[in-house]
Amino acid sequence: MGKTIIVSNRLPISLDYKDGKPDFKTSAGGLATGLGSIFEEADNIWIGWPGNYVEDPEQRAEIFLELHEHKMAPVFLTQEDIEEFYEGFSNETLWPAFHYFTQYIAYERRFWEAYVRVNEKFCEAILKKADPDDTIWVHDYQLLLLPKMLRDKLPNATIAFFQHIPFPSYEIIRMLPWRRPILEGMCGADLIGFHTYDDMRHFLSSVGRILGLSNESGYIQAENRLINVDAFPMGIDYTKYSESADSETTMAVVEKFKKQLGSQKLLLSIDRLDYSKGIPQRLKAFDQLFKLYPEYKEKVSLIMVVVPSRDTVKEYRELKEEIDTLVGRINSAYSTLNWVPVHYFYRAFPFEELSAFYKMSNIGLVTPLRDGMNLVCKEFVASKTDQQGVLILSEMAGASKELQDAILVNPNNMDKVTEALHMALNMSEEEQKTRLVSMQETIKRYDIHKWVKVFMDRLKVVKDKQEEFQSK
Ligand code: GDG
Numbered sequence: 001m002g003k004t005i006i007v008s009n010r011l012p013i014s015l016d017y018k019d020g021k022p023d024f025k026t027s028a029g030g031l032a033t034g035l036g037s038i039f040e041e042a043d044n045i046w047i048g049w050p051g052n053y054v055e056d057p058e059q060r061a062e063i064f065l066e067l068h069e070h071k072m073a074p075v076f077l078t079q080e081d082i083e084e085f086y087e088g089f090s091n092e093t094l095w096p097a098f099h100y101f102t103q104y105i106a107y108e109r110r111f112w113e114a115y116v117r118v119n120e121k122f123c124e125a126i127l128k129k130a131d132p133d134d135t136i137w138v139h140d141y142q143l144l145l146l147p148k149m150l151r152d153k154l155p156n157a158t159i160a161f162f163q164h165i166p167f168p169s170y171e172i173i174r175m176l177p178w179r180r181p182i183l184e185g186m187c188g189a190d191l192i193g194f195h196t197y198d199d200m201r202h203f204l205s206s207v208g209r210i211l212g213l214s215n216e217s218g219y220i221q222a223e224n225r226l227i228n229v230d231a232f233p234m235g236i237d238y239t240k241y242s243e244s245a246d247s248e249t250t251m252a253v254v255e256k257f258k259k260q261l262g263s264q265k266l267l268l269s270i271d272r273l274d275y276s277k278g279i280p281q282r283l284k285a286f287d288q289l290f291k292l293y294p295e296y297k298e299k300v301s302l303i304m305v306v307v308p309s310r311d312t313v314k315e316y317r318e319l320k321e322e323i324d325t326l327v328g329r330i331n332s333a334y335s336t337l338n339w340v341p342v343h344y345f346y347r348a349f350p351f352e353e354l355s356a357f358y359k360m361s362n363i364g365l366v367t368p369l370r371d372g373m374n375l376v377c378k379e380f381v382a383s384k385t386d387q388q389g390v391l392i393l394s395e396m397a398g399a400s401k402e403l404q405d406a407i408l409v410n411p412n413n414m415d416k417v418t419e420a421l422h423m424a425l426n427m428s429e430e431e432q433k434t435r436l437v438s439m440q441e442t443i444k445r446y447d448i449h450k451w452v453k454v455f456m457d458r459l460k461v462v463k464d465k466q467e468e469f470q471s472k
Helices: 030-039 057-069 080-100 111-130 146-153 179-186 199-212 238-245 247-262 279-292 314-334 351-360 376-382 414-425 429-446 447-468
Strands: 006-010 011-016 019-024 047-048 070-075 135-138 159-164 191-194 219-222 225-231 263-274 300-306 342-345 363-366 390-394 408-411
Touching: 006 030, 006 111, 019 057, 019 376, 030 047, 030 447, 047 111, 057 070, 080 111, 111 146, 135 146, 146 159, 146 179, 159 300, 159 447, 179 199, 191 199, 191 447, 199 225, 219 447, 225 447, 238 247, 238 351, 238 376, 263 279, 263 351, 263 376, 279 300, 279 314, 279 414, 300 314, 300 351, 314 342, 363 376, 363 414, 376 390, 376 429, 390 414, 390 429
Parallel strands: 006 047, 006 135, 047 070, 135 159, 159 191, 191 225, 263 300, 263 363, 300 342, 363 390, 390 408
Antiparallel strands: 011 019, 219 225
């Protein structure tokens, strides 16, 4: 049994410089927490980009050594790689395509060439560390070609792939000039995981129609290999959120915030700046609430956190302007001297403050137009330790498949979102509790640790089947 190598575009760290020396902070994101149990074992390692452009070879060497101490290995990207592979093909071609924003897809040959080049760079970095019997777990859409590149070099390695964003219908995939190498790249893995059954079905249908490979119960037979494809809905670190909600630190922050805010009911929305998140649509539905139900004026506020992201890209800059304008319009129309309808923050908050927002808000408003899973809604539910609160959740988020006790809405249907707000604001305490208890049971049972275990257990089963198949 070899070691496990985790591969993702970004390493789970943030890199700064203090007095000219690299200074790392490990980021406690969901993936890092979940994979922590595997990552910390034996000689397992994590390979990825540290997230900055580092030109100086001496600095690179320092980073290399420092990361080595943390069982990580860096893949360094050049300015060109960052622009063409990361911002280009990953974020301007695959991201919009996979989220059904076909009008935003960039069809640039140089982006594609950079994507191939950087996937090869990752492959080389892995080959320096990998032994033939290692398990390599590749994550997400920036590295779709990597499983095949690795398979060509390490035919017997155990290779898994998990896609964190949606996998769209064949009708979208067929639009991409590079559809074939993309699907072939993914099929280098033994196990391919998605968040939902629909993503999985879309992938199998594309593989069938574009590569001509059929499947039986999620097993694709490709030349001399079996590939298993399935849905593994990702969970959160439930205990971290539920415990934090009741911690002294969080309670103190809640207390402080409440004093500043007053007694109005609070809606909460937290997203990275992205057109897939449906932020303008959400604001319009909120605006309509005051038009249809003026009695909510001065009684309800929206806390809206938008985490800065990709703001070098034109569509994101335009989206930011649209959000700024809408918030300005709503606030200027309804604000009074002691009440503001939208508390809008274009920045990230420390975990304790995020936790306080989850704890103190009455309604979680999570209405993406498209989302692979969406962890914010699960974190909101886990933080409701007093079992009071209502989740309004988009049908287009992967999480909606599990959280059927949320008020589910089509985020494009403004009237329905406004009605959902009205319903949530009037829901009895008893109903809030019934719905939350049911959702909490689900999220607690399928937490991030369970997700990793189920995925890794399946990988073993697939590998055994593979051996059986090849020995026939
Ligand atoms: C992908 C897929 C899929 C947000 N604001 C702050 C903050 N956050 C944290 C949240 C949450 C995370 O960021 C966002 O999680 P999402 O699931 O919404 O989205 P991504 O991780 O960007 O993206 C997505 C996910 O992968 C997992 O597979 O669900 O569909 O797009 O954990 O809490 N954290 C802090 N301050 C903030 O202001 N500290």
